[in-house]
Amino acid sequence: xxxxxxxxxxxxxxxxxxxxxxxxxxxxxxxxxxxxxxxxxxxxxxxxxxxxxxxxxxxxxxxxxxxxxxxxxxxxxxxxxxxxxxxxxxxxxxxxxxxxxxxxxxxxxxxxxxxxxxxxxxxxxxxxxxxxxxxxxxxxxxxxxxxxxxxxxxxxxxxxxxxxxxxxxxxxxxxxxxxxxxxxxxxxxxxxxxxxxxxxxxxxxxxxxxxxxxxxxxxxxxxxxxxxxxxxxxxxxxxxxxxxxxxxxxxxxxxxxxxxxxxxxxxxxxxxxxxxxxxxxxxxxxxxxxxxxxxxxxxxxxxxxxxxxxxxxxxxxxxxxxxxxxxxxxxxxxxxxxxxxxxxxxxxxxxxxxxxxxxxxxxxxxxxxxxxxxxxxxxxxxxxxxxxxxxxxxxxxxxxxxxxxxxxxxxxxxxxxxxxxxxxxxxxxxxxxxxxxxxxxxxxxxxxx
Amino acid sequence: xxxxxxxxxxxxxxxxxxxxxxxxxxxxxxxxxxxxxxxxxxxxxxxxxxxxxxxxxxxxxxxxxxxxxxxxxxxxxxxxxxxxxxxxxxxxxxxxxxxxxxxxxxxxxxxxxxxxxxxxxxxxxxxxxxxxxxxxxxxxxxxxxxxxxxxxxxxxxxxxxxxxxxxxxxxxxxxxxxxxxxxxxxxxxxxxxxxxxxxxxxxxxxxxxxxxxxxxxxxxxxxxxxxxxxxxxxxxxxxxxxxxxxxxxxxxxxxxxxxxxxxxxxxxxxxxxxxxxxxxxxxxxxxxxxxxxxxxxxxxxxxxxxxxxxxxxxxxxxxxxxxxxxxxxxxxxxxxxxxxxxxxxxxxxxxxxxxxxxxxxxxxxxxxxxxxxxxxxxxxxxxxxxxxxxxxxxxxxxxxxxxxxxxxxxxxxxxxxxxxxxxxxxxxxxxxxxxxxxxxxxxxxxxxx
Numbered sequence: 001x002x003x004x005x006x007x008x009x010x011x012x013x014x015x016x017x018x019x020x021x022x023x024x025x026x027x028x029x030x031x032x033x034x035x036x037x038x039x040x041x042x043x044x045x046x047x048x049x050x051x052x053x054x055x056x057x058x059x060x061x062x063x064x065x066x067x068x069x070x071x072x073x074x075x076x077x078x079x080x081x082x083x084x085x086x087x088x089x090x091x092x093x094x095x096x097x098x099x100x101x102x103x104x105x106x107x108x109x110x111x112x113x114x115x116x117x118x119x120x121x122x123x124x125x126x127x128x129x130x131x132x133x134x135x136x137x138x139x140x141x142x143x144x145x146x147x148x149x150x151x152x153x154x155x156x157x158x159x160x161x162x163x164x165x166x167x168x169x170x171x172x173x174x175x176x177x178x179x180x181x182x183x184x185x186x187x188x189x190x191x192x193x194x195x196x197x198x199x200x201x202x203x204x205x206x207x208x209x210x211x212x213x214x215x216x217x218x219x220x221x222x223x224x225x226x227x228x229x230x231x232x233x234x235x236x237x238x239x240x241x242x243x244x245x246x247x248x249x250x251x252x253x254x255x256x257x258x259x260x261x262x263x264x265x266x267x268x269x270x271x272x273x274x275x276x277x278x279x280x281x282x283x284x285x286x287x288x289x290x291x292x293x294x295x296x297x298x299x300x301x302x303x304x305x306x307x308x309x310x311x312x313x314x315x316x317x318x319x320x321x322x323x324x325x326x327x328x329x330x331x332x333x334x335x336x337x338x339x340x341x342x343x344x345x346x347x348x349x350x351x352x353x354x355x356x357x358x359x360x361x362x363x364x365x366x367x368x369x370x371x372x373x374x375x376x377x378x379x380x381x382x383x384x385x386x387x388x389x390x391x392x393x394x395x396x397x398x399x400x401x402x403x404x405x406x407x408x409x410x411x412x413x414x415x416x417x418x419x420x421x422x423x424x425x426x427x428x429x430x431x432x433x434x435x436x437x438x439x440x441x442x443x444x445x446x447x448x449x
Numbered sequence: 450x451x452x453x454x455x456x457x458x459x460x461x462x463x464x465x466x467x468x469x470x471x472x473x474x475x476x477x478x479x480x481x482x483x484x485x486x487x488x489x490x491x492x493x494x495x496x497x498x499x500x501x502x503x504x505x506x507x508x509x510x511x512x513x514x515x516x517x518x519x520x521x522x523x524x525x526x527x528x529x530x531x532x533x534x535x536x537x538x539x540x541x542x543x544x545x546x547x548x549x550x551x552x553x554x555x556x557x558x559x560x561x562x563x564x565x566x567x568x569x570x571x572x573x574x575x576x577x578x579x580x581x582x583x584x585x586x587x588x589x590x591x592x593x594x595x596x597x598x599x600x601x602x603x604x605x606x607x608x609x610x611x612x613x614x615x616x617x618x619x620x621x622x623x624x625x626x627x628x629x630x631x632x633x634x635x636x637x638x639x640x641x642x643x644x645x646x647x648x649x650x651x652x653x654x655x656x657x658x659x660x661x662x663x664x665x666x667x668x669x670x671x672x673x674x675x676x677x678x679x680x681x682x683x684x685x686x687x688x689x690x691x692x693x694x695x696x697x698x699x700x701x702x703x704x705x706x707x708x709x710x711x712x713x714x715x716x717x718x719x720x721x722x723x724x725x726x727x728x729x730x731x732x733x734x735x736x737x738x739x740x741x742x743x744x745x746x747x748x749x750x751x752x753x754x755x756x757x758x759x760x761x762x763x764x765x766x767x768x769x770x771x772x773x774x775x776x777x778x779x780x781x782x783x784x785x786x787x788x789x790x791x792x793x794x795x796x797x798x799x800x801x802x803x804x805x806x807x808x809x810x811x812x813x814x815x816x817x818x819x820x821x822x823x824x825x826x827x828x829x830x831x832x833x834x835x836x837x838x839x840x841x842x843x844x845x846x847x848x849x850x851x852x853x854x855x856x857x858x859x860x861x862x863x864x865x866x867x868x869x870x871x872x873x874x875x876x877x878x879x880x881x882x883x884x885x886x887x888x889x890x891x892x893x894x895x896x897x898x
Binding site: 023035085087115116117122138146157158161165170174176178181198207211217223225227228237316342349399402403405410411414439440444445 | 487563622626663664666672673678689852855887889894
């Protein structure tokens with residue numbers, strides 16, 4: 001990509017041609033040449049005659065060497081103006097050096113401070129409290145660990161798009177502002193012109209189902225909102241979900257798609273973001289075991305197994321975080337729990353013909369204590385049964401008229417699931433809390449910056 | 450992708466092995482074989498002894514031939530149950546037929562109706578009013594034209610991700626719920642726990658700037674909200690924006706990135722979605738001319754040109770839709786208008802050193818009357834000048850503290866832009882109104898379905 005030529009600003013550059021501006025990851029193509037790198041200072045160290053500057057440009061990090069004898073006093077004096085996070089234009093010769101991080105080093109002929117940074121830069125190389133760091137999230141992002149997480153998140157996002165694109169899925173953006181569909185907990189509401197109250201979407205699934213009848217296989221990728229008054233390490237009030245929906249796919253097909261997707265995401269990060277996983281000190285040997293097929297456990301068997309492992313869970317209840325952790329204890333890859341009791345799950349899931357107390361659904365539980373990263377189901381495609389469920393749950397039938405239409409006009413077997421992006425990133429990065437998996441987390445007490 | 454085996458349901462299938470379930474675009478790999486296709490009926494025609502069924506599965510359309518003499522009366526009678534949008538499982542032999550749309554045809558041995566469709570299906574092959582169609586958007590999506598638009602939209606989305614991924618940009622999700630940043634028109638608000646009022650994001654740019662300092666080159670891709678009380682063919686209250694932000698890029702770099710992106714998107718749709726452009730009757734010869742470089746016109750020159758063309762615009766005013774159309778009249782590709790007057794543009798744009806009445810910015814105007822699809826600028830990177838602009842506009846300085854921090858700690862030259870996805874889709878598809886470019890449009894009087 002063409003980027004700006006540096007303007008050295010103070011006329012100190014020699015009259016030789018302006019050196020090319022090079023991004024740090026591209027230095028390997030310029031060994032022996034004079035180039036300019038622009039970025040921010042992360043470390044400084046000087047012996048009085050020779051100084052070492054470490055600079056990052058957002059894409060990479062490189063060490064630069066400034067020798068007083070080489071550059072003369074005018075340029076050497078600028079070393080004294082440098083502080084953490086000052087932005088600089090560094091001009092020098094690229095040297096290959098296997099000992100240097102990244103394999104290259106700059107021997108400097110010029111240093112220009114393009115943006116100073118006062119010594120009160122809030123984030124210092126010491127322990128800070130989480131609230132302090134979250135208050136300074138706009139700066140905290142610059143730290144190597146946070147930047148690595150965001151690069152892994154971005155890689156996972158691209159991998160998700162690539163996975164579905166290769167399978168001929170259509171990406172469908174479902175609406176964020178939606179009309180009332182009945183009382184649910186954690187709805188975020190706003191007034192919408194003369195149309196009454198609008199609610200921020202908690203899922204795009206219902207719209208996804210309509211789109212699947214038009215386009216065969218679709219997926220959504222967007223923000224969803226649940227303003228629960230709870231603080232846990234697995235919940236945000238604003239989080240991103242990926243929700244595929246496939247016409248003519250049943251619950252078994254649905255799980256195969258899930259295990260293929262999760263395995264692909266893990267493999268993709270392993271193969272393309274190893275440097276970031278190293279930065280995060282992730283135990284990659286655990287990730288390397290994530291290949292299909294994932295074990296499938298029927299809910300009823302899971303309850304029995306949990307009780308032998310000491311849980312007091314009763315058949316009929318949803319699994320709590322502790323039960324989930326207990327269930328995947330010792331598993332080397334994610335585990336599917338299938339066919340939960342009807343009462344524990346949403347109204348739109350298809351009744352299980354083999355056991356009508358249950359529905360054709362699954363959760364996908366990640367190992368290492370991460371728990372649910374996906375919830376999926378075959379959808380109820382029988383008009384009368386779906387209507388009965390809507391009525392039984394006390395939902396407003398009128399509001400679901402268009403959704404019922406999908407069962408009225410050419411109903412079809414279909415299935416889908418929701419992947420929680422932040423939980424997936426936390427799992428792959430090995431993070432204890434989802435708050436670092438998103439650039440600017442929104443939680444009960446966190447709306448800023 | 451593995452998909453469900455059809456369950457013929459009524460025991461009419463022979464005892465031979467179940468034929469494979471095949472998606473319509475994959476029929477070419479099964480010529481001469483017996484397969485099952487599942488989908489929805491779009492057209493029916495019968496001579497009394499032979500019937501033609503056209504079926505779509507969301508991915509493609511195929512014609513199937515049912516001969517009374519071949520299948521016997523029991524299966525033949527099922528033809529009578531078929532209606533528009535009934536879902537069916539069709540089993541038959543794949544024949545290559547160059548006259549058939551798609552090049553293949555099915556000679557049927559079995560027809561199973563998997564989901565009937567009453568004859569009151571709302572969308573009939575006749576003219577419907579736009580309000581009626583929008584009220585039935587969940588079904589309207591199934592029509593060939595609407596499905597084609599959504600496939601082009603999806604292709605453009607993937608192309609955007611691919612474009613930035615190839616250039617080492619990090620995809621960054623900026624928050625939707627944001628704290629107050631001062632009065633602006635069209636803000637959508639909600640109460641946020643004990644944190645006061647939250648507003649739905651009108652842009653992710655300010656957060657994107659913070660991320661660019663951490664990651665070098667970033668882009669956002671998300672929904673934005675402007676609840677303006679206006680009805681035009683170019684505005685939605687909920688729309689998707691793509692906002693790249695690049696560290697160490699100036700306004701000239703910024704325009705090069707824009708023309709590369711727009712040209713890539715057009716070329717990508719031309720090369721991979723020609724069938725959909727044909728369905729939309731798009732004049733592709735117009736699109737084929739969209740290659741870099743795009744012409745650049747200084748705002749001041751544009752005003753002069755507009756006045757010679759009959760406009761009454763005065764220097765200092767923003768360009769209206771009519772001025773934009775006048776300006777690109779006869780252009781064979783998008784046109785950049787650069788360096789608008791300060792008062793016509795947002796507070797964060799960098800003052801133009803060559804003419805301080807103006808700022809370093811550009812709009813990208815699409816030809817054929819489409820007008821602005823991109824707005825971009827170099828950002829004000831001087832702390833004092835930015836602060837002065839915030840104060841002059843009466844914005845709350847406190848709320849911009851974190852944004853000012855980006856100029857306080859290592860300020861840096863940077864630029865970015867916002868591409869309106871729906872306008873871009875409308876332009877590439879050749880649509881007069883943005884409401885059909887998004888699956889479920891949200892407008893002043895439109896919150897449902």
